[in-house]
Amino acid sequence: MRNVVAIAKKELNIYFTTPIAYAMFAVMTLLLSYVFAGYLNAFSKLSLEANVNPQIAEYLNATDMIVYPLVVFGGVFVVFIVPFLSMRLIAEEKRQKTFELLMTSPLRPVEIVLGKYLGGVAIMGVAVLIALLFPAILQLFAGSAGTGGSGGIEWRTTLLGFFGLFLWSSAAMAIGMFVSSLTSSQAVSAIVSLLVLLLMWLASWGAMATDGALSEVMNWLSAQRHLHGFARGVFDLKDLAYYLSWIVLGLFLTHRAIEAHRWA
Amino acid sequence: MIEVKGLTKRYRDRAAIEGLSFELEEGDILGFLGPNGAGKTTTMRVLAGFLPATSGSAKVAGFDVFEQPLEVKRRLGYLPEQPPLYPDMTVGSYLRFCAEVKGIASKGLKAEIDRVARLTRVDDVLGRVIANLSKGYRQRVGLAQAIIGSPPVLILDEPTVGLDPLQIIEVRDLVRDLAASGKHTIILSTHILQEVTELCRKVLVIKSGKLVDFDTIEGLRSRHVDGKELSLEEIYLRLIDPTGELRHRPAEGATPAPQTPNADAGSAESAPQSAGAPSPEPAPAGAGAETTSSDGEPPTKAAAN
Structure with a gap:
C-alpha cells in the first residue's frame, strides 16, 4: 500500500510540476463556463416566458435544464481530455528509461498499476470537484431567488450526476492507461485512446442505426447511455456495473502488459 | 553473493549473452569489461531483474533472480546505462x-x-x-538513487560515462569508499581500464556474449607475462583481439604505434570499436579523429566521447 501511495504521489507531483494539469483545468473551466452560460441563458429566457405561460413554469427546472446538460457535456469533455492525461502514464516511463527503475525496485507489478491509476484518477477527481463549482454558483444565486424554498437545484441529482461523471473519467483513465502500457510513444497512446473513448461514447449512435440484439449490445456499450442515468438522478446498479467493469478490465490488462515485461 | 550459471539471453535468433557463468564473494568488486555490444548491459539487466534470461540461472544474495525477484530487488542497487531520472x-x-x-x-x-x-x-x-x-x-543523481538504502549488491553500468575528469575522480572515490566498507559487492562496467585497475579486485571480460576471462587482476597478470609485467590494457587487448588484426587493420596509413603502458584508457577502448570500420583504406577526413585515436591518442578520443 505504501508503494502504491508513493507512486501515486509521484504521478501527481509530475502532473502538477508540468503545465499539463493546469492546462487541463484551465481549458475545462473555460469550456464549462461557456456551456454553462449558454444553458443559463436559455433557462432565463424560458423563465421569462413562464411568467405569461404557466404551462411552461410546470416543467421549468434548473437541475434538468442546466445541470443535466452540463454533466453530459462533461462526459464529452472526458473523451477528449483523458487521453492526454493517460498517455504519459506508462509510455513516458518507457521512453525515459525510468521503467527500468520501477522494474528493478522492489515493486510488484500490481503496485505499479494501482499507484499510477490512483494518480490519474486523483487528478480527474480534482477536475470533477472544480466542475462542481458551476452548480454551486447556481445554488448561490438561484437559491435565494426561488419562491417558497423551490429555488436552487436538486443536490441529490446533481451529486449523482457528477459521481457518474467521475466514474466515466475513471473508466476512461483505466482504458487510457492500458493503451499507454502498449507503446513507448505518447502520441500514439493519446490517439488510440481518444479513438477508443470516442467509439465508446458514440456507440449509442450505432444502436440507433441497427436493431435487434445488436442494437441492444451497442446501447449497453455506450458510455453516454449509462451517464444519462446518473445525470438524471437515477441510480442504477447496471450503470455502476458498466463503469466498474471497464475500470477492472483496464487495470487487469495493464497489469498483464507490465507483467509481460518480466517474461519477454 | 552473486552466482551466475550458464546464463543465456537470446533476442529471436541473436544471442546477446551465451552460457555466462561466474561467481562473486561478498565484498568483491568486479570490473566488467568488453567491447560495446558484447552483452554487458544485457547481463546487468538480467541480474537486476529487468530482463528475463532465456536459460541459465542467476542468484543474487542467495535468492534466485527469476524465482524471488522482490527479495533480490530489495538487496540491489542498480544504475542503468542511462540514469533513470x-x-x-x-x-x-x-x-x-x-x-x-x-x-x-x-x-x-x-x-x-x-x-x-x-x-x-x-x-x-x-x-x-x-x-x-x-x-x-x-x-550522480542516478548514482545516489542506486546507493540509497545501502544495498549489499550494486550494479553500475558505466557510472563515469559523460563526466568531466574531476567528476570521474569523484565518482571513482565514491565507489572506492563503498568498496572499502567491505559491505558491498559491486559489479562495475566501464571502458576505462585505469578505473578497473584502481578499483576492482576481479575482472570479467566478455566478447560477443561469451566469457573470455574471469580472474583477479593479479591472476590475470601472472598468467599473461611477456618478458615483463603487462598492464591491464595490454592484457585486455590480447583477450579481445588475440591476433591483433582488429587493431591494425583500420590504422593502415597511420603510424602503427605500439601501445605504451601508460597510454590512457581511451585508446584501449577504441581498439575493439575500430573493428567495425568498413574498409582497410585510409579513412576519409571525417572519420580522421577516430582513426588516429585508435592508435594511441587518448585526448582526441576523450573529446570525441
Whole structure:
C-alpha cells in the first residue's frame, strides 16, 4: 500500500510540476463556463416566458435544464481530455528509461498499476470537484431567488450526476492507461485512446442505426447511455456495473502488459 | 553473493549473452569489461531483474533472480546505462520517491536522502528540477538513487560515462569508499581500464556474449607475462583481439604505434570499436579523429566521447 501511495504521489507531483494539469483545468473551466452560460441563458429566457405561460413554469427546472446538460457535456469533455492525461502514464516511463527503475525496485507489478491509476484518477477527481463549482454558483444565486424554498437545484441529482461523471473519467483513465502500457510513444497512446473513448461514447449512435440484439449490445456499450442515468438522478446498479467493469478490465490488462515485461 | 550459471539471453535468433557463468564473494568488486555490444548491459539487466534470461540461472544474495525477484530487488542497487531520472521532478522529490519504493522506513527517510546526497555531492541541487541539471549532476543523481538504502549488491553500468575528469575522480572515490566498507559487492562496467585497475579486485571480460576471462587482476597478470609485467590494457587487448588484426587493420596509413603502458584508457577502448570500420583504406577526413585515436591518442578520443 505504501508503494502504491508513493507512486501515486509521484504521478501527481509530475502532473502538477508540468503545465499539463493546469492546462487541463484551465481549458475545462473555460469550456464549462461557456456551456454553462449558454444553458443559463436559455433557462432565463424560458423563465421569462413562464411568467405569461404557466404551462411552461410546470416543467421549468434548473437541475434538468442546466445541470443535466452540463454533466453530459462533461462526459464529452472526458473523451477528449483523458487521453492526454493517460498517455504519459506508462509510455513516458518507457521512453525515459525510468521503467527500468520501477522494474528493478522492489515493486510488484500490481503496485505499479494501482499507484499510477490512483494518480490519474486523483487528478480527474480534482477536475470533477472544480466542475462542481458551476452548480454551486447556481445554488448561490438561484437559491435565494426561488419562491417558497423551490429555488436552487436538486443536490441529490446533481451529486449523482457528477459521481457518474467521475466514474466515466475513471473508466476512461483505466482504458487510457492500458493503451499507454502498449507503446513507448505518447502520441500514439493519446490517439488510440481518444479513438477508443470516442467509439465508446458514440456507440449509442450505432444502436440507433441497427436493431435487434445488436442494437441492444451497442446501447449497453455506450458510455453516454449509462451517464444519462446518473445525470438524471437515477441510480442504477447496471450503470455502476458498466463503469466498474471497464475500470477492472483496464487495470487487469495493464497489469498483464507490465507483467509481460518480466517474461519477454 | 552473486552466482551466475550458464546464463543465456537470446533476442529471436541473436544471442546477446551465451552460457555466462561466474561467481562473486561478498565484498568483491568486479570490473566488467568488453567491447560495446558484447552483452554487458544485457547481463546487468538480467541480474537486476529487468530482463528475463532465456536459460541459465542467476542468484543474487542467495535468492534466485527469476524465482524471488522482490527479495533480490530489495538487496540491489542498480544504475542503468542511462540514469533513470524523471526530468520534471526536483532532485529531492526524486530521491524521496526512490527511497519510498525501495522500502526505506519513513522515519529514517530524510536522513538517508541527506546521506546519499552528500556522498554523491548532489546536496546543493536538491531543490532543482532534474531537467535543468548538467550531465555530471544527472549521473550522480542516478548514482545516489542506486546507493540509497545501502544495498549489499550494486550494479553500475558505466557510472563515469559523460563526466568531466574531476567528476570521474569523484565518482571513482565514491565507489572506492563503498568498496572499502567491505559491505558491498559491486559489479562495475566501464571502458576505462585505469578505473578497473584502481578499483576492482576481479575482472570479467566478455566478447560477443561469451566469457573470455574471469580472474583477479593479479591472476590475470601472472598468467599473461611477456618478458615483463603487462598492464591491464595490454592484457585486455590480447583477450579481445588475440591476433591483433582488429587493431591494425583500420590504422593502415597511420603510424602503427605500439601501445605504451601508460597510454590512457581511451585508446584501449577504441581498439575493439575500430573493428567495425568498413574498409582497410585510409579513412576519409571525417572519420580522421577516430582513426588516429585508435592508435594511441587518448585526448582526441576523450573529446570525441
